Amino acid sequence: MLFTSFAFQPYIQTALADKGFVHPTEVQEKLIPIISKGKSLIGQSQTGSGKTHTFLLPLFDKVQPEKNEVQVVICAPSRELASQIYQEAKQLASFSETEIRVMNFVGGTDKKRQVDRIANQQPQVVIGTPGRILDMINEQALQIHTAFAFVVDEADMALDMGFLPEVDQIAAKFSEDIQFLVFSATIPEKLRPFLKKYMQNPVIEEIASKTVISDSIDNWLISTKGKNTSHLVYQLLTVGHPYLAIVFANTKQRVNEIANYLKEQDLKVATIHGDISPRERKRVMKQVQNMEFQYVVATDLAARGIDIEGVSHVINAEIPDDLDFFIHRVGRTGRNQLSGIAITLYDPSQEPQIEAIEALGISFEPKEIKNGEIISTYDRNRRTKREKKTQDVLDPTLIGMVKKKKKKIKPGYKKKIQWEIDKSKQQKRRIEQRQKTRQAKKHKKNSSQ
Template structure:
């Protein structure tokens, strides 16, 4: 059984791990910590919740020299919430170091002039923040980032999606040539690859595939909104069974406003989180949610990737996300640390294709409906399709005559012959289908090595 002792960290790192109650490294930590410790540049592809924050913080902070009054590690995150999460983990580690390792968090919406004044007196050892604010401070000649030995780009795909890659590019262009660069991302989109090639020469690439796309402790329920008032349906779901803490996800800020306003009108105390809410207000709301002052949170996908709320018992997808990666991130907010969780997805007939794509990822939905104020099992939405498939099996022109004859009154012996013929034909069709699937699988496997 592996443990963090195998990495031979400094004493203060081991103390920090004990304080966190961490005993065994996760898969991404086991694979990448030794590589990062050796100073190699890395592209790490892993899902949210895989332990990647400590994968880079532990080996990098292990190398920090507190005696030097200079920036040694620079970390960017695409949202204030993500930057704050990394900052909280970093200061938890830093507090065990003697002498002190100075960690700062620079994000938009905070007092830039005050930050500039502080930087004139002293440079931090570890800088964490959003790309825009870090670049601003570098442009002001206040943040002396050119001394950094390591640069971490966390959630690179989200950085790209939110339009911050240009700022990250400018930051990277001002850092030393001999730089250890670590890029972590849930996915590696094509548009990200030119940036990676520009700054990373022969990086170690590690793709940690999740053993299960979502936790086995999560129940996935599917509810049709056809002919129903969606807001009313969400209210019913929130008030059935007294959930502990629920996040309702919507695709747009406008939809978040609509849902939260409706729920407030019904007398529920609701927190909402989206990009138009000021940083100070978001921080206050997040603190209240963590203190369990709110039982219901309505949010955009920023919250799926950007914040970590403990104790979420239920997630409700008010609509299917346009980017199916976000489905995994949303659902992953519940069922954490081995606890049970429930994810409820509302869908309309127009969402059939997207739901099928989610099912192809290996997610099994339990169809549900609200009846007499209770959630009950309902029919499988694919039942008609399944019937059609079994019907299609008898649509072979060579069998039509046999099937028609079978419906008539015929001799028992001849009836058996028809059944055998149909059975043999179906077996042959399945054999051909399996052969085709094997060929397709071999071809896709071959292409993946190119």
């Protein structure tokens, strides 16, 4: 299928050609026709599936530039995500012959200046974080009641970050016939009352991923075995030669520890976590996009809502406490079917967490660093698998002998074990042969009677 099949306005087709977009993703192919019909929708899909353009394209197709009023409102839970949606919206608007005013309302920017700017001219497309959009409404500066569509992106993240009350207050300002579009990676139970309150018989579409993580990602597992994790990260960054790498840790303190260690090794490193001011974070993100930094160390703030182009490697210096974030972290690489490598460091004591990740449908390739190279190593479960297989074949006496083999053994003991195994197999074959002979005689006797 081609984007031209959607019959969007010519300027949108030109904007898509400028981006090099020819074929829609599965999410876009399935959901754009529903949104184009004006239906309310709950769309559930994994991160990196192309949902930003899934709602931007059909909504821009309906925007009327000649109307000096708000027509579309889009809420995103983080400043970074709102800014990314804003950039994509600006790219579309730039191809319209008649100006389409798009504004981004996020914290950390000059609110008074924004109030003055929209005093006489409302934006047609409003994008922003729930807190700042609500501030602008309460200032009676932003008039959103005229909108025909309201988008809540990453709704489960808005719930996690405590922004749902603000989203609720914004939603209450619209008319009952508003087209309500909610996008979320998951639909938690606590989100359902909100959805039920504002959405009457919405279309519910879940785009099931063929794989939990993109099949273009190589998923490696490396045991730390008591080694210094920061040094292992340094080795992976210098041995693996990433184009752009994000290293994830669970806490701000651990992010700073890893970043400082890497800086001591003369690597130029950017850090992203909650203690960094919005202005500084925005500056760092711009530097990363401009390739002024090759390495980023971050908390899970960057795992969702921050789309950095060209990430070739993701390194989990720590396994996330919330395993859903494992998928979000790994999803920063391998986007748009480009290849990527995700590396997870773990201590052998964390085997239960690794098994829980595998239970999600994720498989790992065991690796280790040896002589300055990343090489394949043994499956960490090989001993368990081998013992299970041995126990299925051997009788209890032989199992005992195999267990003794693990201890200090006398010369010739291996041969003795092998001889006993061969002897056991031979006895079984003799018994089976006798049984066959008896059955044959019995059958012959019955036939002759």
